[in-house]
Amino acid sequence: xxxxxxxxxxxxxxxxxxxxxxxxxxxxxxxxxxxxxxxxxxxxxxxxxxxxxxxxxxxxxxxxxxxxxxxxxxxxxxxxxxxxxxxxxxxxxxxxxxxxxxxxxxxxxxxxxxxxxxxxxxxxxxxxxxxxxxxxxxxxxxxxxxxxxxxxxxxxxxxxxxxxxxxxxxxxxxxxxxxxxxxxxxxxxxxxxxxxxxxxxxxxxxxxxxxxxxxxxxxxxxxxxxxxxxxxxxxxxxxxxxxxxxxx
Numbered sequence: 001x002x003x004x005x006x007x008x009x010x011x012x013x014x015x016x017x018x019x020x021x022x023x024x025x026x027x028x029x030x031x032x033x034x035x036x037x038x039x040x041x042x043x044x045x046x047x048x049x050x051x052x053x054x055x056x057x058x059x060x061x062x063x064x065x066x067x068x069x070x071x072x073x074x075x076x077x078x079x080x081x082x083x084x085x086x087x088x089x090x091x092x093x094x095x096x097x098x099x100x101x102x103x104x105x106x107x108x109x110x111x112x113x114x115x116x117x118x119x120x121x122x123x124x125x126x127x128x129x130x131x132x133x134x135x136x137x138x139x140x141x142x143x144x145x146x147x148x149x150x151x152x153x154x155x156x157x158x159x160x161x162x163x164x165x166x167x168x169x170x171x172x173x174x175x176x177x178x179x180x181x182x183x184x185x186x187x188x189x190x191x192x193x194x195x196x197x198x199x200x201x202x203x204x205x206x207x208x209x210x211x212x213x214x215x216x217x218x219x220x221x222x223x224x225x226x227x228x229x230x231x232x233x234x235x236x237x238x239x240x241x242x243x244x245x246x247x248x
Contacts (some may be wrong), residue, residue: 001241017180021069021122024062031095047182050204053208054094057086060121063101071110077116086231090205092183097203100176100187101135104199107172108139115140115196124127132185138198142193146185152189153177176201 003026007019067206071078084121096244118138125132144152152173167189177187184204229246 002237005241005244017138021065026067028095028098032099049096049182051091051092051206052094053089053091055088055091056205057082057088059094059098060086063098063105063119063121066102067105067109067117068175070105071117072170074109074112076109076112076114076207079116079118081118083121085123085126086121086133086190087126087205088208088210090131090133091208092205093179094180097183100201101137103172104135104137104201108137108141108197108199112139112141124202127225128207130204132204134203135201136198137201138196139194143195144189144197149189149191153187161239167216173199187193 003019007016007023009016009019011019060082067078067080084179105117105119114119117140118137120134120135120138122136123136124134153173162170173187180187180201180203185202187199189197189199189200231239231242231246233242
């Protein structure tokens with residue numbers, strides 16, 4: 001919440017964009033805590049998906065920002081292509097979808113030894129009620145053999161023993177494929193030794209209607225006199241946020 005307040009304060013444009021990125025990342029982390037709790041509650045075979053409306057272009061933009069930041073830190077070039085006909089609003093488990101694509105981005109940057117990493121968000125198929133959305137992440141890394149690719153999608157599997165030193169438990173791709181298939185799509189990979197890799201994740205998302213405007217007279221009238229408000233909050237940061245919002 002503090003980062004959201006910072007994002008709307010009187011800052012230079014570039015710093016305001018950084019603050020918005022911090023706020024978006026913090027929201028994503030908060031959503032992931034819910035995903036972790038769901039996973040702990042569920043059995044090994046059951047995946048609980050949330051069905052909420054979300055801004056699909058905003059999710060794609062957040063993924064683009066994530067790739068740009070990770071690639072810049074690693075000294076790797078990055079390019080992003082987002083389809084112009086991306087539906088504005090969709091329904092589905094946005095937190096799990098973003099986490100799955102973030103895993104592909106993280107792997108691509110982590111295992112690249114130069115060159116560039118590319119993200120493409122496409123609309124494979126669109127109808128009046130649903131759309132098939134694709135996320136392709138490509139790198140110019142060392143590439144993988146067919147046997148190494150098969151090992152990658154096994155729980156705790158890693159392509160090479162030397163990959164363990166780069167971090168990760170080998171569960172990312174297995175979980176990402178499970179999420180993709182639960183959302184009506186799949187996760188596939190293409191790679192050649194010395195020629196890099198491309199991971200393609202697809203999901204089928206129901207389209208959400210735009211929120212309707214509140215009819216005239218639906219809001220309470222604005223108070224015409226000063227108000228005295230008591231704010232009770234046991235978190236110090238929460239008091240700062242609430243005090244700022246109420247004062248405004």
